[in-house]
Amino acid sequence: MAETQPVIFITGGVRSGKSSIAEQTAARIWRKKQTGKLHYIATMQVSDGELKERVAIHKRDRLLSKLPWQTWEQPVSLGRMACRFHPDDTVLLDCLTTWVNNELFYNGNRVDEEILLKQIWEDFSAIANRVHKFVVVSNEVFYEPLGDRELVIRYCRLLGKLHQKIVAHAEQAVLVEAGVPVFMKGGKGL
Amino acid sequence: MHFVTGGAFNGKTAWVKTYYDLSEQNCRLISGYREDPFPRPLPGDKPFLVLNGIEQYVYRWLHDTDEKSVRKKWQNILEECSELEKKQQLKVIIIGTDITKGIVPTDKKEREWRDAAGRVFQDTATVCRRVDIVWYGQNKTLKNEPEESF
Numbered sequence A: 001m002a003e004t005q006p007v008i009f010i011t012g013g014v015r016s017g018k019s020s021i022a023e024q025t026a027a028r029i030w031r032k033k034q035t036g037k038l039h040y041i042a043t044m045q046v047s048d049g050e051l052k053e054r055v056a057i058h059k060r061d062r063l064l065s066k067l068p069w070q071t072w073e074q075p076v077s078l079g080r081m082a083c084r085f086h087p088d089d090t091v092l093l094d095c096l097t098t099w100v101n102n103e104l105f106y107n108g109n110r111v112d113e114e115i116l117l118k119q120i121w122e123d124f125s126a127i128a129n130r131v132h133k134f135v136v137v138s139n140e141v142f143y144e145p146l147g148d149r150e151l152v153i154r155y156c157r158l159l160g161k162l163h164q165k166i167v168a169h170a171e172q173a174v175l176v177e178a179g180v181p182v183f184m185k186g187g188k189g190l
Numbered sequence B: 001m002h003f004v005t006g007g008a009f010n011g012k013t014a015w016v017k018t019y020y021d022l023s024e025q026n027c028r029l030i031s032g033y034r035e036d037p038f039p040r041p042l043p044g045d046k047p048f049l050v051l052n053g054i055e056q057y058v059y060r061w062l063h064d065t066d067e068k069s070v071r072k073k074w075q076n077i078l079e080e081c082s083e084l085e086k087k088q089q090l091k092v093i094i095i096g097t098d099i100t101k102g103i104v105p106t107d108k109k110e111r112e113w114r115d116a117a118g119r120v121f122q123d124t125a126t127v128c129r130r131v132d133i134v135w136y137g138q139n140k141t142l143k144n145e146p147e148e149s150f
Helices: A018-033 A049-064 A078-084 A096-107 A113-128 A150-169 B012-020 B054-064 B067-088 B108-127
Strands: A005-012 A038-042 A069-073 A090-094 A133-139 A170-177 A180-185 B002-006 B027-031 B048-052 B091-097 B130-135 B138-144
Touching (some): A005 A150, A018 A090, A038 A078, A049 A069, A096 A113, A096 A133, A096 A150, A133 A150, A180 B138, B002 B012, B012 B130, B048 B067, B054 B108, B067 B108
Parallel strands (some): A005 A170
């Protein structure tokens, strides 16, 4: 059996409601804990107007939630952030797909896939093993023909392996379908 | 027969290997991902027969014939599997990647492939006593009927 990390892994398709479920979950955990801070790691790099707007909406929602979210914008090398967190903190990462995308884009074809996977896993574990709870959002991107574009295949293979590793170690893994959480591993409630 | 499906890179093959404790000694693996030719008649010389990546074979067969014929061909193969299980006392495991949940492909061939794969999966799930979805290494059993007793 893989060693358990204090990770809640949440995936779903686009507009499945996974982000709001993850935010509510992180907030609930933080409130229950009563000590520690509530962190939000945003991985999106804003490159055009539509994305800017989406990021602005997310920021506004977090502000309106009246919760003391501490937001970090970190597109790559998330392991470097681990030292900013404390053992009582609750950390939300939204989302893993963008992070992996950034890493692949930064490193391009120069880096061997296995090395990149190892590096991302180490970064991930550095945070997971340091905090009270690490809530991680990701996407379902594995249900259509991948075609023959090498970069797409590489990306999906890397993300798939990473998801498998994370789920193997996570205390809970949840698939969100149309706003409804389906509990795939661990407890049947958030 | 046991049908295992799920998205790409979700650990389906690894799950099957662990679940049945498969090895080179006890298992005959025919894989569409390795581009293995699809043998007819199917080999019944080992206790386990695994047909992996059936959507890849569907894609290949659509080169030579239409969707209807591919489906018929697959139904014949399913019958052959069922016969093998009965006669040779072996277990057939069929693995296929679900490619049916993306947006409608613009390419006609891709569309046909998706349609044919979806129907072939339905036919497979119908005849298999057990059906599992594997999601990042975790299985969810969708169907599990008791073995027939004689």
